[in-house]
Amino acid sequence: MVVAAIAFYIFAGIAVAAAFMVIAARNPVHSVLYLILTFFSAAGLFVLMGAEFLAMILLIVYVGAVAVLFLFVVMMLDVNFASLREGFLQYLPIGALVGFVLFLEMVMVIGTWVIAPETAHLAQSPIPPLGDVTNAEAIGRVMYTQYIYFFQAAGMVLLVAMIGAIVLTLRHREGVQRQSITAQVGRRAEDALEIRKVEPGQGISEL
Amino acid sequence: MVDILVTYGIPAAIIAAQSVFLLVCLLVFVAFILYADRKVWAAVGYRKGPNVVGPFGLLQSFADLAKFMFKELIIPAGANKGVFLIAPLLSTTLALSAWAVIPMADGVVISNVNVGILFIFAISSLEVYGIIMAGWASNSKYPFLGALRSAAQMVSYEVSMGFVIVCVLMTVGSLNLSDIVNSQAGGFWNWYFLPHFPMFVIFFISTLAESNRPPFDLPEAEAELVAGYAVEYSSSPYMMMFMAEYVAILSLCALTTILFLGGWHAPIDIAPLTWVPPFVWFWAKVIFLFFIFAVIKAIVPRYRYDQLMRLGWKVFLPISLFWVVATASFLVFTGTVPQ
Numbered sequence: 001m002v003v004a005a006i007a008f009y010i011f012a013g014i015a016v017a018a019a020f021m022v023i024a025a026r027n028p029v030h031s032v033l034y035l036i037l038t039f040f041s042a043a044g045l046f047v048l049m050g051a052e053f054l055a056m057i058l059l060i061v062y063v064g065a066v067a068v069l070f071l072f073v074v075m076m077l078d079v080n081f082a083s084l085r086e087g088f089l090q091y092l093p094i095g096a097l098v099g100f101v102l103f104l105e106m107v108m109v110i111g112t113w114v115i116a117p118e119t120a121h122l123a124q125s126p127i128p129p130l131g132d133v134t135n136a137e138a139i140g141r142v143m144y145t146q147y148i149y150f151f152q153a154a155g156m157v158l159l160v161a162m163i164g165a166i167v168l169t170l171r172h173r174e175g176v177q178r179q180s181i182t183a184q185v186g187r188r189a190e191d192a193l194e195i196r197k198v199e200p201g202q203g204i205s206e207l
Numbered sequence: 208m209v210d211i212l213v214t215y216g217i218p219a220a221i222i223a224a225q226s227v228f229l230l231v232c233l234l235v236f237v238a239f240i241l242y243a244d245r246k247v248w249a250a251v252g253y254r255k256g257p258n259v260v261g262p263f264g265l266l267q268s269f270a271d272l273a274k275f276m277f278k279e280l281i282i283p284a285g286a287n288k289g290v291f292l293i294a295p296l297l298s299t300t301l302a303l304s305a306w307a308v309i310p311m312a313d314g315v316v317i318s319n320v321n322v323g324i325l326f327i328f329a330i331s332s333l334e335v336y337g338i339i340m341a342g343w344a345s346n347s348k349y350p351f352l353g354a355l356r357s358a359a360q361m362v363s364y365e366v367s368m369g370f371v372i373v374c375v376l377m378t379v380g381s382l383n384l385s386d387i388v389n390s391q392a393g394g395f396w397n398w399y400f401l402p403h404f405p406m407f408v409i410f411f412i413s414t415l416a417e418s419n420r421p422p423f424d425l426p427e428a429e430a431e432l433v434a435g436y437a438v439e440y441s442s443s444p445y446m447m448m449f450m451a452e453y454v455a456i457l458s459l460c461a462l463t464t465i466l467f468l469g470g471w472h473a474p475i476d477i478a479p480l481t482w483v484p485p486f487v488w489f490w491a492k493v494i495f496l497f498f499i500f501a502v503i504k505a506i507v508p509r510y511r512y513d514q515l516m517r518l519g520w521k522v523f524l525p526i527s528l529f530w531v532v533a534t535a536s537f538l539v540f541t542g543t544v545p546q
């Protein structure tokens with residue numbers, strides 16, 4: 001258990017430090033890179049809890065895809081970093097409020113565990129126990145049975161969001177030459193070429 | 208204290224020794240793979256390829272290594288120094304760490320994790336960061352364009368690669384790489400490249416795109432982008448980027464072998480073939496796939512960028528999505544869902 005504890009403190013320490021650097025870094029690209037480090041450490045914590053499936057999904061989905069797009073957008077933005085810093089005091093109350101709400105929620109969760117210790121194991125015991133089935137199977141058993149409607153609803157929300165984003169950014173411009181792959185592939189030599197025998201000195205009269 | 212050392216220290220030392228051994232073998236192997244790549248490329252063009260250093264030029268890669276090591280490391284003045292130097296380190300570390308879970312024979316694997324396939328998939332999706340960080344930190348136009356191309360390309364092809372992997376996983380019923388290989392035992396007619404043949408083709412082409420190999424080497428298209436994301440790199444950082452690329456190619460070849468070509472199993476389960484150690488079969492298949500990679504590099508012209516994107520999103524994605532549904536339906540309706 002000592003090794004697990006050491007590993008936990010390493011991952012947790014890196015996660016907290018990197019999360020702090022996300023808001024402290026001057027350069028937005030550095031912020032995103034620190035955010036990726038935070039995700040990565042969180043994945044390490046998942047592995048320590050025995051939830052290796054979630055850890056890998058976190059890496060694949062958030063680090064491998066979502067954060068890449070973040071990085072993409074932030075790198076492309078032409079932001080004046082100095083002017084970004086100016087409104088700091090102005091936004092401080094709202095930020096503090098959000099932070100306070102999050103803090104309150106954490107206190108409620110952990111406070112419940114302290115007041116009624118029997119609730120703590122409710123949150124952290126997968127059914128059936130992980131010794132019997134693998135991670136992926138344990139998740140699959142509840143996700144597609146007990147939580148199927150929530151799962152489907154989440155899928156619908158994402159689909160609507162995706163369609164919305166496409167509709168908002170789609171524009172049909174006039175006068176743009178587009179490539180039709182089927183037309184290109186379907187084009188044959190007989191349609192495009194005509195081979196004629198040309199007599200010397202006469203040329204082709206009609207086309 | 209002694210207890211801790213015995214329970215954790217000795218296994219840790221064994222794992223470390225195994226990892227170092229694997230690392231050294233892998234890097235030496237990469238040196239010869241590089242040489243093989245150049246030789247195949249030369250042979251297709253009726254050239255001799257590297258033939259000066261050592262017998263048949265076999266030591267060319269080591270000469271290159273020495274050259275890279277002793278060259279001056281130039282960091283551009285406008286570059287973001289930290290990120291610029293971390294990028295090649297990250298690429299190499301990630302590329303090598305994928306090998307921790309790849310089984311080369313029954314039980315010959317450093318870490319036989321339950322979610323091995325997802326680990327490799329996660330690692331290969333992280334590899335885009337090495338490239339995108341290198342491109343951004345160089346603070347120069349061509350590397351940046353190369354990095355953006357690469358990021359878009361890798362993210363796009365990962366989607367269909369994921370679906371292909373899902374098809375195989377449904378047939379196996381496990382995420383463990385050793386289980387995947389063992390479910391293909393018995394002969395080549397049990398290997399998954401036969402029932403999942405379209406997926407095998409899609410996966411192979413996607414690995415070409417994922418590893419930025421020709422004909423999908425647009426991130427470093429020299430005609431347009433000089434050398435893509437690696438323009439500003441020199442000396443050992445450049446070597447590390449280069450090495451990471453080849454290690455990643457090898458691990459993708461190994462993944463294809465495990466998923467579709469029966470891993471370490473002999474093609475036919477009869478006497479002379481089963482005398483060959485499983486380890487040799489595994490590497491023979493990996494080298495065969497790499498040979499195809501090398502030949503493709505030599506004979507296929509480069510794709511245009513919009514065609515690359517079209518292939519990924521409009522051709523591979525619908526086909527692989529359909530195949531996922533088809534595989535699932537087949538397994539359910541024939542009652543052959545693996546347990």
